[in-house]
Amino acid sequence: MQGRKTYTVEEAQLALESYCSYQDRSHKEVEEKLRKMNMIPAACEVIIQHLIQENYLNETRFAQSFARGKFRIKNWGRQRITRELKLRGISSYNIKLALKEISETEYQETFNVLAEKRWDQLKRESSLQRRRQKFLNYMQYRGWENGLIFQKLDELSR
Incomplete structure (x- = not known):
């Protein structure tokens, strides 16, 4: 058996709260993090639901800050920002909202x-x-x- 750390739902929830507090994350990033923590799908759903309810995880906010940041810091155009947001599983609706952040x-x-x-x-x-x-x-x-x-x-x- 491998020496992998196991997490209770509460421990994982706390870890993900700090992970999401540090910077805005996409749902895909959070799911990936939970997978790496070896959490079962039922526990993942509970944790993600909690993160959304407590506003740690917000796809719209993530998309908007991603678009602003990549435009202002990396000088990306709308097409690159759109492509990267799609890769992160962001909805078309939220991509449109994010692009409105750029005057x-x-x-x-x-x-x-x-x-x-x-x-x-x-x-x-x-x-x-x-x-x-x-x-x-x-x-x-x-x-x-x-x-x-x-x-x-x-x-x-x-």
Whole structure:
């Protein structure tokens, strides 16, 4: 038999309360944590229900803080944020609410600053074609919309 620690429902509940207090978590992260703690499905349901009732676990709040953080800190565009939230099992409704956390003016400003910074970093590229391609790949990876990228690319490569 392995020397794995076993938890009572109360112990697991306390551990998950502090886990969720530290930072907002998605339901998927909490379920994964419970699985690692070897909790039985019935106990998991009880604990998750408790976390929701006591407001330790809130999918809307998680989605909103995730979107704000990834946009402001990592300069991700809406597409990347949406993709990452979907990977975390967040509902379409909550994804829409989360994206509303980003103002359109702030979005445009961040895009322009990031695009111009990246374009300047690629100055040493010998061919304009390679510079444009690297710029495009970078901005797409960050999750910015193609329409915005191509419009900016036309403006910058004049």
